[in-house]
Amino acid sequence: AQSVAQPEDQVNVAEGNPLTVKCTYSVSGNPYLFWYVQYPNRGLQFLLKYITGDNLVKGSYGFEAEFNKSQTSFHLKKPSALVSDSALYFCAVRDSRFGGATNKLIFGTGTLLAVQP
Amino acid sequence: DAGITQSPRHKVTETGTPVTLRCHQTENHRYMYWYRQDPGHGLRLIHYSYGVKDTDKGEVSDGYSVSRSKTEDFLLTLESATSSQTSVYFCAISESIVPGTSLDTQYFGPGTRLTVL
Numbered sequence: 345a346q347s348v349a350q351p352e353d354q355v356n357v358a359e360g361n362p363l364t365v366k367c368t369y370s371v372s373g374n375p376y377l378f379w380y381v382q383y384p385n386r387g388l389q390f391l392l393k394y395i396t397g398d399n400l401v402k403g404s405y406g407f408e409a410e411f412n413k414s415q416t417s418f419h420l421k422k423p424s425a426l427v428s429d430s431a432l433y434f435c436a437v438r439d440s441r442f443g444g445a446t447n448k449l450i451f452g453t454g455t456l457l458a459v460q461p
Numbered sequence: 462d463a464g465i466t467q468s469p470r471h472k473v474t475e476t477g478t479p480v481t482l483r484c485h486q487t488e489n490h491r492y493m494y495w496y497r498q499d500p501g502h503g504l505r506l507i508h509y510s511y512g513v514k515d516t517d518k519g520e521v522s523d524g525y526s527v528s529r530s531k532t533e534d535f536l537l538t539l540e541s542a543t544s545s546q547t548s549v550y551f552c553a554i555s556e557s558i559v560p561g562t563s564l565d566t567q568y569f570g571p572g573t574r575l576t577v578l
Contacts, residue, residue: 348503376560376561376565378566380569385572386571386572387465387551387569387570387571387572388504388551388553388569389569390566390567390568393566395560395561396561434503434504436504438560438565446509446517446558447492447494447509447555447557447558447560447565447567448506448509448519448520449504449506449567451503451504451505452503453501453502453503454503
């Protein structure tokens with residue numbers, strides 16, 4: 345079955361420290377992976393995605409994600425956290441069934457990032 | 462929010478009443494999606510559209526119907542609302558579904574919070 349797991353409901357980090365939000369996936373074929381961020385009472389905003397190529401993907405607001413095929417992981421990282429990074433983060437993978445002919449996304453349950461000043 | 466509006470933004474209704482949510486886009490994107498967001502489930506796809514009058518079911522389509530008579534509008538209807546349909550509903554759009562390009566990225570609207578009493 346295709347799925348995405350975000351093992352941590354919440355991640356706490358002090359401002360200025362590096363942050364990691366974890367994501368693992370299970371999908372047949374090549375994975376297309378996404379990270380989105382949701383601020384309170386807002387829709388989801390696209391951060392970055394992995395298609396192919398370089399395992400380190402850079403995205404918006406200084407975020408990056410590392411694709412690791414052997415560990416089936418796509419962890420989101422930032423070298424120095426800001427209080428304004430506090431939000432709900434979602435990992436998603438494109439459904440690869442039907443030859444990937446649809447653009448259905450399978451989302452994880454989300455991780456709340458809390459950055460303390 | 463990428464030229465996507467949703468209406469209403471908030472709605473409280475009673476069990477058994479019909480409800481229609483509207484998604485309007487100004488991006489002229491071909492593909493549109495309806496998701497619901499629930500704690501512990503992340504986002505789940507309800508229905509999607511790959512063109513005017515072309516729609517298909519997603520993961521949690523029971524109790525929902527959709528219509529798309531114009532490129533810019535995608536309507537989600539709950540024929541007879543139930544308390545289990547209390548949720549936050551998000552619309553998303555994408556220009557393409559071809560993987561490996563920037564065009565398959567989904568962009569989300571601000572959401573509609575629906576409460577069914």
